[in-house]
Amino acid sequence: MAELKKVQRCYHCGVELQTNDENSSGYIRKEILAAYPEGLLLCDKCFNTQRFNSKPKEANFDENYLEILKEIQEKKPLVVYVIDLFSFEGSFISKITEMLSNVDVLVIGNKRDLLPKNVDNSKLKEYVSHRLRVSKLKVLDVILTSTNPNYNIEEMFNKIYELRNGRDVYFVGASLSGKSALIAEFLKMYKNQTSSLIKTITFKNTQLRGFQIPIDDNSYIFETPGTNIDNSILSKVERSVQNLIIPKKSVVEKKFRLGKDQVLFLGGLASISLISDKKCNITLYVSNKINVLSTKNKENIFESLLNKNKLKPISENLKSFADFDVYDFQVTEQGMRDIGILGLGWFKFKGENQTFRISVPKGVFIYTTRSKI
Ligand SMILES: Nc1nc2c(ncn2[C@@H]2O[C@H](COP(=O)(O)OP(=O)(O)OP(=O)(O)O)[C@@H](O)[C@H]2O)c(=O)[nH]1
Ligand SMILES: [Mg+2]
Numbered sequence: 009m010a011e012l013k014k015v016q017r018c019y020h021c022g023v024e025l026q027t028n029d030e031n032s033s034g035y036i037r038k039e040i041l042a043a044y045p046e047g048l049l050l051c052d053k054c055f056n057t058q059r060f061n062s063k064p065k066e067a068n069f070d071e072n073y074l075e076i077l078k079e080i081q082e083k084k085p086l087v088v089y090v091i092d093l094f095s096f097e098g099s100f101i102s103k104i105t106e107m108l109s110n111v112d113v114l115v116i117g118n119k120r121d122l123l124p125k126n127v128d129n130s131k132l133k134e135y136v137s138h139r140l141r142v143s144k145l146k147v148l149d150v151i152l153t154s155t156n157p158n159y160n161i162e163e164m165f166n167k168i169y170e171l172r173n174g175r176d177v178y179f180v181g182a183s184l185s186g187k188s189a190l191i192a193e194f195l196k197m198y199k200n201q202t203s204s205l206i207k208t209i210t211f212k213n214t215q216l217r218g219f220q221i222p223i224d225d226n227s228y229i230f231e232t233p234g235t236n237i238d239n240s241i242l243s244k245v246e247r248s249v250q251n252l253i254i255p256k257k258s259v260v261e262k263k264f265r266l267g268k269d270q271v272l273f274l275g276g277l278a279s280i281s282l283i284s285d286k287k288c289n290i291t292l293y294v295s296n297k298i299n300v301l302s303t304k305n306k307e308n309i310f311e312s313l314l315n316k317n318k319l320k321p322i323s324e325n326l327k328s329f330a331d332f333d334v335y336d337f338q339v340t341e342q343g344m345r346d347i348g349i350l351g352l353g354w355f356k357f358k359g360e361n362q363t364f365r366i367s368v369p370k371g372v373f374i375y376t377t378r379s380k381i
Pocket of ligand 2: 187188189234
């Protein structure tokens with residue numbers, strides 16, 4: 009009689025599993041297949057797209073951008089590193105900071121207007137400077153700025169002229185950090201006293217374009233294109249939701265006392281809960297357009313609140329809890345700490361060996377640092 013042999017297929021997409029070709033459909037590693045001969049298995053592709061909950065990843069960036077960094081390494085200009093103070097950690101892509109490590113850097117902490125007014129500017133500057141030095145950048149100075157309304161713009165340009173010492177100046181920084189807005193403000197005060205014109209250029213060996221502004225007959229300010237932040241929540245939601253997530257004015261601090269079995273929903277975009285026993289105070293910094301709902305944690309709570317229209321804003325891309333990565337953060341450090349969700353905001357608390365459980369849309373970066381403010 010013919011022998012029946014079961015074909016092993018992916019539990020999610022149904023494709024036949026195979027262990028030979030990583031680049032063809034149905035691939036699964038030999039060891040996994042061997043370890044679970046009778047298991048319900050997923051092919052690699054489904055594992056990565058459906059269940060994947062790996063370590064938070066750095067953003068990918070356009071490899072062309074490395075060519076601009078090489079140019080900077082060769083020319084040793086003054087680099088003006090623009091950082092969005094509200095979405096600070098998005099600026100630290102290790103390959104980029106590594107390539108800037110031998111260059112003079114003036115750090116601009118932009119969007120100061122989005123942080124509460126009562127925040128101590130000198131402590132904030134110290135924090136920013138420390139964070140960049142940890143990333144091995146050669147920080148000459150830090151200036152906090154805003155273009156909305158204008159704050160310290162003139163100081164920034166005086167500082168650039170002082171520090172550049174006849175050299176070119178490169179504006180560098182993540183997309184949306186405010187490079188173009190700062191340069192637009194600068195151009196309002198700028199008088200071209202050279203024989204060259206302001207023009208857009210294509211950077212050497214790339215298709216990347218930016219502005220070139222003459223400062224004297226031998227040197228220029230270059231505006232480089234921003235590096236993409238594909239691990240920010242902004243890259244995971246639709247335009248209308250992005251508009252609610254990006255604060256338009258100073259964020260209002262929100263204080264909560266979290267107990268075990270309680271969960272905070274930041275709209276339908278993320279959640280924070282406490283796993284450890286001892287109650288804990290947290291202060292949350294997110295756009296004022298995000299409704300924060302505090303509720304008792306129970307099974308299927310996300311779907312249940314979603315169906316009852318209790319969460320605002322929500323995204324078309326986040327319809328079930330399977331669309332989220334879930335992380336447990338066991339806090340081992342003492343003192344004031346932040347846990348942040350890139351692009352969305354962060355919360356501050358006192359480190360006391362707590363464990364927080366955070367859920368974020370798949371692929372969104374989360375981090376913990378010493379408290380910023
Ligand atoms: N609240 C606030 N918003 C700002 C500030 N500076 C810029 N923005 C806003 O942030 C967004 C991005 O600013 P851009 O100047 O286009 O940023 P960029 O760094 O040039 O971005 P790329 O060109 O993508 O690299 C815009 O919506 C600006 O209006 C600021 O100081 N405060
Ligand atoms: Mg720009």
